[in-house]
Amino acid sequence: MQQTLGPIGHLLETKLHAAFAPAKLEVVDESNQHHGHAGANPSGESHFRVRISAADFHGKSRVAQHRMVNDVLADELKTRVHALAIEIV
Amino acid sequence: MTIHEQIDKDVKSNDIVLYMKGTADMPQCGFSGRSVQILQHLGVPFKDVNVLASDELRQGIKDYTNWPTVPQLYVKGEFVGGADILMEMYQSGELKQLLADKGVA
Numbered sequence: 001m002q003q004t005l006g007p008i009g010h011l012l013e014t015k016l017h018a019a020f021a022p023a024k025l026e027v028v029d030e031s032n033q034h035h036g037h038a039g040a041n042p043s044g045e046s047h048f049r050v051r052i053s054a055a056d057f058h059g060k061s062r063v064a065q066h067r068m069v070n071d072v073l074a075d076e077l078k079t080r081v082h083a084l085a086i087e088i089v
Numbered sequence: 090m091t092i093h094e095q096i097d098k099d100v101k102s103n104d105i106v107l108y109m110k111g112t113a114d115m116p117q118c119g120f121s122g123r124s125v126q127i128l129q130h131l132g133v134p135f136k137d138v139n140v141l142a143s144d145e146l147r148q149g150i151k152d153y154t155n156w157p158t159v160p161q162l163y164v165k166g167e168f169v170g171g172a173d174i175l176m177e178m179y180q181s182g183e184l185k186q187l188l189a190d191k192g193v194a
Binding site: 086 | 120155156158168169170171173174177178
């Protein structure tokens, strides 16, 4: 079951919108699939999936595309967000 | 030897290295487990490095690659990607091709 986004999820959305003006953006909180797993935060919002489509990604390698997303969300990845699945669509 | 030198040596002296949480026999994370399965499906030997073995390594590999998450796959000293990239490349056949191109499959 998909969770409603909390404050961290909304923050990720806001940052990605600002950085890439994406044609398509979906941030999914998958934390409940990792309940009790090492790194999972008991209050949730630790595991996310991002589906994003933006002109900036065209012609870049997968590693480069993922780095662009990771860079924008670097602060969150260092602290609260334990796992981020990225789909460039 | 610094952790950076250790990682550099490992990725350059082994054809395929997977930095992961847990071991190939006992992965401690779903993403790491899926990456192991992909390599096993492709039938290629690889060195598994458990980043949970030390905090220094766990942080060191993120810094070395400039990549915030684990697992991380290296082929012939070159960073290929994390779990999502491996899955995409596996499904499209690109990973098999890459391994063949690098002469390790």
